[in-house]
Amino acid sequence: MWRSDVEQRRFLLDTSYAVAVYPAASMRWLTLPGPEHPASIGSSRRIGQTDVDAVRTMATAFRDLDNKVGGGKVRSTIVQYLHSSVAPLLRGSYPEHIGRQLFGSTAELVRLAGWAAYDQEDHGLAQRYLIQALRLARAACDAGLSAEILAAMSHQATYVGRPGDAIDLARVAQIAARGARLAELESECHMVEAHGHAARQDRASCTSSLTAAERAFEQAGSARQPDWLTYFDSAYMSAKVAHCFRELGDHKRTAHFAAQSLNMSGGYQRGRAFNLTLLASATVPTDPREAVRIGRDALDIAADLASRRSLSYLRDLRYRLQSFNGLGEVAEFRQEVLELTTRRD
Structure with missing residues (x-):
């Protein structure tokens, strides 16, 4: 997929939002059995912690750029990096503990590519990236990042006028967030559910979800958040409430x-x-x-x-x-x- 995007293949760039895709992806996430074991002996190149740390550093840089300049200025660079630098790492040789970290870092980059496409309203392309990111996050056994990706899907579903799907995706995201034991993340997942209810003009359900979001946020401790969740604070919560x-x-x-x-x-x-x-x-x-x-x-x-x-x-x-x-x-x-x-x- 990354190569097709780099080469600007028309079949990929011309895709539109598919209503059945996200419900199927969330159901698959819920029902697939057991943890995966992302170890590889695919090539003579051994992948280690330094390689994983480099991918994480690039993910942080791309995330900051996306927030500052918008998805249209960063997506092609993210995809090029995935194609030229990350794909060879995935084809390398690594033990399971390195594989989990590598898949998780790659999932974050792919999520960013999807978010950047969504920001440019390239909705079909965004769907493809977010679904791929969810698969990678699950392979990494990263419930927290899975929840973040599902919440992003919910965010997009509300934006394109599918609030019912947004609510369902948000509820699956809440399950993942509880598994990750990240109160701020669970709060975010309640927030995107609230937005879905508001888009359906369901004031009572929206209020209930906002209350749940506030309650979860109040339970957040001093533990360090994942880097990809640092944006979620009281100001962001206020913005989501305002949208509702x-x-x-x-x-x-x-x-x-x-x-x-x-x-x-x-x-x-x-x-x-x-x-x-x-x-x-x-x-x-x-x-x-x-x-x-x-x-x-x-x-x-x-x-x-x-x-x-x-x-x-x-x-x-x-x-x-x-x-x-x-x-x-x-x-x-x-x-x-x-x-x-x-x-x-």
């Missing part, structure tokens, strides 16, 4: 939690663009001029990103402002959004 209330049409609560979400760590430029747009959207009904002021900050950030999702957020804000187009600053801002989104498409 936006789906439910509660502008006041959306604005409250979106404002809280801006107390975020540095380096998450794309996330800041999302959260600013979320706050601006919630502010439109009461103060469209303030919404434009906030939205302009998001527009400035999005102009430097390669993220179609960030453009979709701006399009949504532009749509919400259309009733106020008689205001000069609103009309000007809506035109600027149109120019940016049209140019990037």
